[in-house]
Amino acid sequence: MLTELLAAWISRQRWFGGKGRPIDELSIEADVELTPGLRHLIVAVWQEGSRDRYQLLLGERHELPDRLAHALIATVDGVHLYDAVHDPERTAWLLDGMSRDETRSGLRMRHAPGAEIDTTPRSLVLGAEQSNTSLVYGDAYICKLFRRLIPGVNPELEIVTALAARDAPHIAQPYGWIEADLDGTDTTLAFMQEFLSNANDGWDLALTSVRDLYASPPEVSAAEAGGDFAGEAERLGVATARVHAELAAAFPTDTIETHEIKRMAESFRRRLGRAVAEVPELRPHVPALEEAYHEVELLTSAVPVQRVHGDYHLGQVMRTPTDWVILDFEGEPGQPLAERRALSSPLRDVAGMLRSFDYAARHLLAGRPEAAELEDRAQAWADHNRAAFLQGYAQGGGRIDRADAALLRAFELSKAVYEVVYEARNRPTWLPIPLAAFRPR
Numbered sequence: 001m002l003t004e005l006l007a008a009w010i011s012r013q014r015w016f017g018g019k020g021r022p023i024d025e026l027s028i029e030a031d032v033e034l035t036p037g038l039r040h041l042i043v044a045v046w047q048e049g050s051r052d053r054y055q056l057l058l059g060e061r062h063e064l065p066d067r068l069a070h071a072l073i074a075t076v077d078g079v080h081l082y083d084a085v086h087d088p089e090r091t092a093w094l095l096d097g098m099s100r101d102e103t104r105s106g107l108r109m110r111h112a113p114g115a116e117i118d119t120t121p122r123s124l125v126l127g128a129e130q131s132n133t134s135l136v137y138g139d140a141y142i143c144k145l146f147r148r149l150i151p152g153v154n155p156e157l158e159i160v161t162a163l164a165a166r167d168a169p170h171i172a173q174p175y176g177w178i179e180a181d182l183d184g185t186d187t188t189l190a191f192m193q194e195f196l197s198n199a200n201d202g203w204d205l206a207l208t209s210v211r212d213l214y215a216s217p218p219e220v221s222a223a224e225a226g227g228d229f230a231g232e233a234e235r236l237g238v239a240t241a242r243v244h245a246e247l248a249a250a251f252p253t254d255t256i257e258t259h260e261i262k263r264m265a266e267s268f269r270r271r272l273g274r275a276v277a278e279v280p281e282l283r284p285h286v287p288a289l290e291e292a293y294h295e296v297e298l299l300t301s302a303v304p305v306q307r308v309h310g311d312y313h314l315g316q317v318m319r320t321p322t323d324w325v326i327l328d329f330e331g332e333p334g335q336p337l338a339e340r341r342a343l344s345s346p347l348r349d350v351a352g353m354l355r356s357f358d359y360a361a362r363h364l365l366a367g368r369p370e371a372a373e374l375e376d377r378a379q380a381w382a383d384h385n386r387a388a389f390l391q392g393y394a395q396g397g398g399r400i401d402r403a404d405a406a407l408l409r410a411f412e413l414s415k416a417v418y419e420v421v422y423e424a425r426n427r428p429t430w431l432p433i434p435l436a437a438f439r440p441r
């Protein structure tokens with residue numbers, strides 16, 4: 001039975017969100033033939049009374065070449081069914097579909113306004129398959145297939161197309177997307193953007209600088225080390241401020257008054273409560289966190305809010321030969337769509353990036369015997385680059401005044417609380433990194 005075979009296969013996939021819980025039932029909600037030998041499936045997976053939906057590209061071949069053996073799902077009546085994201089001959093059809101604005105049984109493929117899609121490049125699945133699958137076509141496009149489907153327009157598509165319509169700088173150009181109605185709501189299934197083939201991500205660049213400092217003689221300061229990153233951190237600050245200004249111009253803005261600020265402090269506390277229940281190492285830091293959140297409640301001036309990135313860190317920015325480009329405007333994975341689209345203070349993104357400088361500085365220390373000696377250098381690198389980023393942010397027109405300090409601090413601490421949970425779940429050896437954020441300064 002196909003559904004049972006799919007259930008066994010899906011539970012082993014890296015992007016499957018329901019790992020560790022038995023699958024009670026898998027049913028096929030939609031099954032569309034895109035082209036002979038390529039089907040698009042939306043499957044519903046029931047686990048412990050709740051349902052999640054996932055999309056699959058199902059290939060069908062009578063003969064399966066060796067290069068696709070690893071993608072085999074099952075063989076039914078002599079037909080090999082396999083994960084067609086690994087088959088460039090089949091995924092070529094997605095480029096065709098988007099370039100021609102094809103619609104197949106409710107599956108709508110679209111190209112971005114003004115975009116001309118070259119249909120000749122062939123795809124490769126990007127190495128690190130995580131919660132989604134990204135296909136890189138030649139060195140031209142990257143198409144992200146959202147695996148777990150949440151009804152609604154994906155914030156990444158919404159934001160990038162709005163910014164591109166304004167010719168905003170610092171974004172990767174949109175080329176196309178795939179959408180369908182899910183529960184009667186227009187839902188993004190895939191989004192294709194310009195592939196920045198000649199760029200490095202900010203995390204790798206920052207780590208190179210940190211390594212350089214650690215390898216320098218102890219008297220060499222972060223500013224003097226060969227691989228100083230401060231110039232880049234500053235340019236990134238400028239780019240961040242410009243993108244915030246574009247977001248404020250492209251989407252509604254508002255201000256939140258005292259009673260809503262209190263609500264924001266409440267939401268920090270709720271996140272903390274849930275996190276402490278899951279990660280007991282957080283408990284000793286609760287009083288200091290409570291105090292920082294209380295400072296937010298004392299704010300008297302209104303706080304400007306707008307659309308923001310929402311999960312801003314060094315892994316979301318890429319340095320091309322000429323500039324910084326910001327990716328992945330999707331907000332924090334796992335949060336409900338409404339929350340990810342909600343207006344927020346841009347300081348939330350600033351705080352996210354400040355945290356990331358801390359991460360880059362400390363991640364080589366986790367579990368190392370020489371960590372204690374390097375601790376001061378890590379702090380010096382983080383302080384130096386955090387300051388440069390803030391300077392760039394102000395230079396680019398971003399607002400951070402004295403009154404913002406309490407809010408920025410609370411956002412940073414709340415992000416660190418989120419990271420504590422993220423690391424406890426995904427990379428326990430990294431847990432000391434966000435925990436270091438709660439040490440008194």
Ligand SMILES: Nc1ncnc2c1ncn2[C@@H]1O[C@H](COP(=O)(O)OP(=O)(O)O)[C@@H](O)[C@H]1O
Binds near residue numbers: 196201328
């Ligand atoms: N437009 C792009 N050009 C080049 N590489 C990209 C592009 N978009 C994403 N990437 C690469 O893919 C990685 C993961 O992308 P991301 O959008 O952050 O996916 P995820 O949501 O799974 O974290 C990035 O760190 C980057 O290395």
Ligand SMILES: O=P(O)(O)O[C@H]1O[C@H](CO)[C@@H](O[C@H]2O[C@H](CO)[C@@H](O)[C@H](O)[C@H]2O)[C@H](O)[C@H]1O
Binds near residue numbers: 311313328355359
């Ligand atoms: O990039 P994603 O949208 O998947 O974001 C999640 O994973 C990130 C880790 O890859 C995580 O970021 C944390 O680790 C980064 C280093 O790997 C560091 O630069 C970030 O500052 C830190 O928050 C992110 O929080 C999570 O949502």
